[in-house]
Amino acid sequence: MALWGFDLWQWLALLQHELLLFAGVFFLIGAADDIAVDFTWVWLKLTGRARTPEFDREQLRCRELHGAAAIFIPAWSEAEVIGDTIGHTLSSWPQTDLRLYVGCYRNDPATIAAAMQAAQGDERIRIVIHDRDGPTTKADCLNRLYDAMRDDERRMGGQFASVVFQDAEDMVDPAGLGLLDKAIEEGADFAQLPVEPMQQARSRWLGSHYCEEFAEAHAKAMVVRNALGAGLPGAGVGCAVSRAALQKLCRRRADGHPFSSESLTEDYELGLGVSETGGVSRFVRARGTDGLLIATRAYFPAKLGHVVRQKTRWVHGIALQGWDRVGWSRGLVETWMRARDRRGPLAALVLVIGYSLLALTAISWSAIAFGYAEPVPLSPLLKWLLIANFGAFIWRAALRFGFTAREYGAAEGVMAVLRIPVSNVIAIMAGRRALSAYVKTLLGKSIEWDKTPHFRHPARTNPAEGAL
Template identity: 75%
Template sequence: MTVFGFDAWQWLALFQLELLLFAGVFFLIGAADDLAIDLTWIWLKLTGRAKTREVDRAAMQAKKLHGSAAIFIPAWHEANVIGDTIRHALLSWPQKNLRLYVGCYRNDPATITAAMAAAQGDARFRIVIHDRSGPSTKADCLNRLHEAMRDDERRSGTRFSLAVFHDAEDLVDPAGLALLDQAIAKGADFAQLPVEALPQEQSRWLGSHYCEEFAEAHAKSMVVRDALGAALPAAGVGCAVSRKALSELSRGRVGAKPFREDSLTEDYELGLAVAQSGGTCRFVRARGSDGLLIATRAYFPAKLDEVVRQKTRWVHGIALQGWDRIGWGSSLIEVWMRARDRRGPMTAFLLLIGYTVLALTALGWAAIGLGYGEPVALSPVLKWLLIANFAAFLWRALSRFAFTAREYGVAEGLRALLRIPLTNIISIMAGRRAIFAYAKTLMGSAIVWDKTPHTTHPARMPPAGSGLQ
């Protein structure tokens, strides 16, 4: 059958070439963006500005804090892990001038019971039970913890010097609190430690794919942002805000609440909000004398629906909500970094087109092999575009392998390469789901704490790769 002088095969080939050209151009733009980060990081390494400092972990663990620290841990349906987190944190951080605030909900008695049992009467522990039924949002729970901290300050007549944020499933680093305190004492208003996702023997493909993502982002991208003086997005765990900056975030808001309760990614917005109010942000990267990174460790989701749900929340909150919630910043560096943060939906769309082109190419080869149609000649421009994209892919793969292998070993680095197609598919699924979720909120749907369940804590079992017990 012919239409406008073209048969079905020719129309299919034309469609394939148009998709190939579109995807190739935009993939190359993304590759150039990534290459700019890579070259900046290489320059920082060569000039010694990206050197990871080495500290004595035991000495940092015992180090006296410059002031009092409030540790915030919001918890909803976390009975399986909250006890381990509390016990490990109180043992890892022996300082007397800290207070651990765990936020629970009145309709979650299992988490309340587990938290109370784990504290074992430690005077540094406070359980804060929300006066509303859960789940609300994580930001709402954090606001309740902030209120409890302010109540304690009024009763005691003293103020905390910093607030540290963690999640209910975290394995804190013994040296982490002192490093954050040190950064705040030296003038930072916001400080972030690296996050290290732990490999999972029972989920080498889904649960472990977070390893390469955090390894590369927190060894390169965050280092570059810090060096360029850009605002640092908080990871929501292993990060601290000075008491002064926290007050600044609360200024002028109803109830003096520092977090907007309709936010899906209040953690990401935290560091950017501090910078926007004139505060200084610092990324604190150090290793112990044992070579292990001083970082917050955790097991990430290991089931497909849970992985997609979590990444949907990230894309929705950062790329879509962030567009109209926090703007683009006031400098070219900020515009660049926020544009990078918001690439998620576009990346998902381009990946979908890329895999569509691969499917059409396979279909075309099969048709040619069966005697239907003829090979389509590529223009010189398209050939060079494909060569450039292939070279960019090899560079990206090498980078992913190198950063992953540095933290987890060569075997995990190789697995990171094999997981590339899977991570791409997850990105496509999360991007699609985020767009639909965002559309629903625009039509008035309420935002709730769409959290992922946690069943296993790192303190209970040795990790499959790098980790700290």
């Protein structure tokens, strides 16, 4: 069959060539972006600016706070884990001058009951019932907790020194609060601890794929951002903001709240907002003398639908909403970092083209093997483009192995490399779903808390980590 002088296989070869050129160029641009961060991190390590200090975990656990701390935990439909989170948090952080605010909804009696049962009369906990039916958004729930904290401040005639943010499924590190308080006392307006996803033996390919992503991001990318003075995106857990910095954020909004109730990624906006108002941000990466990272730990989603839903929210909030809500910066470094944050949809498109190329290549090789087509030689440009991309992939895989193996062991490092295609497919699915959700919001659809369910808490299901 011929069309305009070309048969089917010639058209296929032409399409393959154009897609290869497009994907190769954009893959290389992304690789150059990553390698720039990699080399910056290497330079920081060689010059001693990326040193990870060690602290006595028990001393930090019992550290007297420099001022009262409020811990915010928003909870919608979290009856399965909220009790363990409350119990573990109160036992891990024995300081008397903290108050734990747990935000529940009036139409979620199961979560309210589980939280009340876990409180066990501890005067440090306050269960706050939202006056609206849930789910609204996490940002809206946090604003309700902020109102409750302000009511308490008026009653006690003083203010908290800092506010710490955690999620309903988190297992806090015993040294975490002391380390965050130390950073705030030393002048930080915003401080972020690393997040360490837990390995999941029953979900090695999906639930555990978060391990390598956070291991690399919170050992390299966040370290680089911190050293370059760029704004630090909050992770929503294991982060603290000074009361003064939070007040500045409230003054920027007409309703007097720190967060926009329409935001899907209020944690991301929190860190950047503190930086924009002149605050000092610090990524606080440290280890205990036992060698373990001082970090917030949790089980991440383990089912495909839940994983895609969570990453859809991240892509939608950061990459798409971020253009509207956060905007850009005039500084070169800050613009670079925000561009990195927002490249998810483009990366998903390039990945789709990349995997389409694999399918076309398989078809072409089959046609050549059966004598239906002739091999088409690659131009020198394409050959060098492929060589450069292959080298970048090997470099990326080696780093992914190294960062993952450092925290989880060599076996998980190998799994991290094998899971690269899984991560790519999830990125494609989340990118498509995020774009669809964003278009719907532009057409007037209201934003809701599209959260993922949690069924297990690390303190209960993992004895080794629970002992930590």
